[in-house]
Amino acid sequence: MYAVDESPILYKKAKGAEFRMPELPEVETVKRTLAPEIEGKEIIGVEVFLAKAVKPRPEIAEEFLPGRVIQKVTRRGKYLILTLDSQVKVAFHLRMTGQLLYQPRETPLAKHTTLRVSLNDGFDLRMVDQRKFGTINIFAPDGAGLAPCGLLTLGPEPFDVDALFSLKKAARRRKGPVKGVLLDQQVLAGLGNIYTDEALFRAGINPARPANSLTEEEWTILYEQICRVLTEGINHRGTTRRDYVDGRGQPGGYQKLLKVYGRKRMACLVCGEPIKYARIAGRGSHFCPHCQK
Numbered sequence: 001m002y003a004v005d006e007s008p009i010l011y012k013k014a015k016g017a018e019f020r021m022p023e024l025p026e027v028e029t030v031k032r033t034l035a036p037e038i039e040g041k042e043i044i045g046v047e048v049f050l051a052k053a054v055k056p057r058p059e060i061a062e063e064f065l066p067g068r069v070i071q072k073v074t075r076r077g078k079y080l081i082l083t084l085d086s087q088v089k090v091a092f093h094l095r096m097t098g099q100l101l102y103q104p105r106e107t108p109l110a111k112h113t114t115l116r117v118s119l120n121d122g123f124d125l126r127m128v129d130q131r132k133f134g135t136i137n138i139f140a141p142d143g144a145g146l147a148p149c150g151l152l153t154l155g156p157e158p159f160d161v162d163a164l165f166s167l168k169k170a171a172r173r174r175k176g177p178v179k180g181v182l183l184d185q186q187v188l189a190g191l192g193n194i195y196t197d198e199a200l201f202r203a204g205i206n207p208a209r210p211a212n213s214l215t216e217e218e219w220t221i222l223y224e225q226i227c228r229v230l231t232e233g234i235n236h237r238g239t240t241r242r243d244y245v246d247g248r249g250q251p252g253g254y255q256k257l258l259k260v261y262g263r264k265r266m267a268c269l270v271c272g273e274p275i276k277y278a279r280i281a282g283r284g285s286h287f288c289p290h291c292q293k
């Protein structure tokens, strides 16, 4: 089940410390900070420090990347994608603690550096990843040794015209928690734990509600709130709880505006009742039992 981005097993390994996966707004912010710096630059060298992170094989990175120019930096779901010349693509998934940083070559390598891509301007693009779950998928032009990758099975982007349709269609067949549908990357690409909790709170819908019990009207409201929290998240350059920084090493600002996530037992900002924390759809979830039906 390589296509599932957030398996409960991965999450369990992080227990005891709050590791939080970058979601759409964070990856979008990384993209926006990296693109002006690295687009048009040529890759002059590659060093792989964590072989298992590079798919299908670390030698592919060393073989296909040097000498190529980074033409475009894009995002799809939680993947950051570099398109190089000759149709080579590199897809990064930051998982829990991955960071992608544009740094001068002389900056000492951070302890958990997994990949260094040297550019022709004297700077590096570096992946630093404390928990080492982040992945780097190389798509060679001939499809050589293509590794299975969740990128290939992603559902629509939240702002796509068919996003709401995809959610409602998936929910019709599911009695499990609505939160599980929102987190399913094959249904909708980009949402993770924080933005689902925030969207469900703003929509007044309990995360444990069976997905197939939501009315048409509730889906419309929920979808509006998903778009709203993602837009706000992007506008505030993402949420930094612990590890996330953008391509220039700067934290985001949306953590100051979260209404439920990370507010366990604190007073609900709407009704004053304590915010509840429970494991729903395999994830630690924050909600107000009074405001969310």
Ligand SMILES: [Zn+2]
Pocket (backbone or CB within 6 Å): 268, 269, 270, 271, 272, 273, 288, 289, 290, 291, 292
């Ligand atoms: Zn409340």
